[in-house]
Amino acid sequence: MTDVRLQPTAKGLSGSITVPGDKSVSHRSIIFGALAKGKTTVRHFLTGEDCLRTIDAFRALGVSIEQGGDTVIIDSAGKDSFKEPTVPIYFGNSGTTARLLLGVFAALPFHITVYGDASLTKRPMDRVVIPLRQMGAKINGREQGKYLPLAIDGQKLSALTYHTPVKSAQVKSALLLGGLLADGETRISEDVKTRDHTEQMLESFGASIDVAGTTVAVQGGQQLVATDVYVPGDISSAAFFLVAACLVPGSEVVLTNTGLNDTRTGILDVLKQMGADMEINEHDIQAGERIGDITIRYRPLKSTEIGGDIIPRLIDELPILALLATQADGETIIKDAEELRYKETDRIEAIAATLRSFGAEVESTPDGIRIPGNQSLKGATADSFGDHRIGMMIAIASLIAKGETILGDADSINISYPTFFEDLRALQN
Numbered sequence: 001m002t003d004v005r006l007q008p009t010a011k012g013l014s015g016s017i018t019v020p021g022d023k024s025v026s027h028r029s030i031i032f033g034a035l036a037k038g039k040t041t042v043r044h045f046l047t048g049e050d051c052l053r054t055i056d057a058f059r060a061l062g063v064s065i066e067q068g069g070d071t072v073i074i075d076s077a078g079k080d081s082f083k084e085p086t087v088p089i090y091f092g093n094s095g096t097t098a099r100l101l102l103g104v105f106a107a108l109p110f111h112i113t114v115y116g117d118a119s120l121t122k123r124p125m126d127r128v129v130i131p132l133r134q135m136g137a138k139i140n141g142r143e144q145g146k147y148l149p150l151a152i153d154g155q156k157l158s159a160l161t162y163h164t165p166v167k168s169a170q171v172k173s174a175l176l177l178g179g180l181l182a183d184g185e186t187r188i189s190e191d192v193k194t195r196d197h198t199e200q201m202l203e204s205f206g207a208s209i210d211v212a213g214t215t216v217a218v219q220g221g222q223q224l225v226a227t228d229v230y231v232p233g234d235i236s237s238a239a240f241f242l243v244a245a246c247l248v249p250g251s252e253v254v255l256t257n258t259g260l261n262d263t264r265t266g267i268l269d270v271l272k273q274m275g276a277d278m279e280i281n282e283h284d285i286q287a288g289e290r291i292g293d294i295t296i297r298y299r300p301l302k303s304t305e306i307g308g309d310i311i312p313r314l315i316d317e318l319p320i321l322a323l324l325a326t327q328a329d330g331e332t333i334i335k336d337a338e339e340l341r342y343k344e345t346d347r348i349e350a351i352a353a354t355l356r357s358f359g360a361e362v363e364s365t366p367d368g369i370r371i372p373g374n375q376s377l378k379g380a381t382a383d384s385f386g387d388h389r390i391g392m393m394i395a396i397a398s399l400i401a402k403g404e405t406i407l408g409d410a411d412s413i414n415i416s417y418p419t420f421f422e423d424l425r426a427l428q429n
């Protein structure tokens, strides 16, 4: 529980960095590498704590996974070589590990007990448990299996046709993974297309899937074949420096090799709409994931409304966008974002409490937040509440707040961005 003392920045941020690998893609590279037969080398893997939990989970099943810095080598003979774990598996703080691995574990012929930290233990798992049970899964826990810890009695699953009531890539992915290991064709549809890294990676590991609009179908029983994976920079991490450059006069920042998958680039659309001075140079595509460099310069911005179908494309960026909104010209409205209440914290209340501690006025609503612009911020004593994205939001707010800021529980940032402060310092020099 480390406190970090932060001072306002004396000058604009400048320079070029590549942020660490995408968290969603890193998790999936381990899951697919373990399910595939052969040797998968993952480069630019995110060594954040959440992704390490996914590695630990497959090691507990007996898969050989070597990690040296941001390179990971998974040597697997596929799911038939997995062994029943003899100890409960710890998912830490990671919602993605929990939801996706429930889809896999439900289909393995083992008894597995899974648990998480205090935050994850409060997050809903029934969104995956209910449809997995429709496939034949046997999963038990408190409140009909709504919360971790859960005990999974693995079964041969049958295929499912399902429309997800929550706009969640974790739910879609858990069911596609369960479907891959089941008999027959599983077909998952959603109201709005959520991040599609699972679909991209299924194809790059040799599975055939059928994507039509917002419906994805996968045939069970396909054997994945190992392949190498390059993980693009995480746009959700880049978001903190994109916003920092828009907040601190004189800034010019380049974020190289950033993931530009269009199910993730809602933040770029919002920044453009607010009038940001930004260029995007897309130069590569790796295993279906678009990659490019983003250059952004300081310029005063105008307020906006963020709601509707764009929400899943920027869900994790809403804390840092809320901070940006305090400095825009006019009132910004964030709506249709009730899902924020089911993250590492209730992020609607965490964002509101954090901005208030910096002296800003904001109003939380059931599904979002209203943020007047042109507000001056004063240094605060603010806790991350154990939420990495709130921790990084506080650190960026400190750059423009008058006086010192003390960030409490800064360690949470290691969940998704262990080198955050190094990268921030590099842009301050």
Ligand SMILES: O=C(O)C1=C[C@@H](OP(=O)(O)O)[C@@H](O)[C@H](O)C1
Pocket (backbone or CB within 6 Å): 023, 024, 025, 095, 096, 167, 168, 169, 170, 171, 173, 195, 315, 316, 339
């Ligand atoms: O599939 C994924 O990798 C993720 C999906 C999103 O969660 P939901 O599926 O709960 O929206 C996102 O917030 C999370 O950080 C990562």
Ligand SMILES: C=C(OP(=O)(O)O)C(=O)O
Pocket (backbone or CB within 6 Å): 023, 050, 093, 094, 095, 096, 097, 316, 343, 344, 389, 416
């Ligand atoms: C919500 C997040 O992750 P997860 O659901 O994997 O805990 C996040 O990274 O902001």
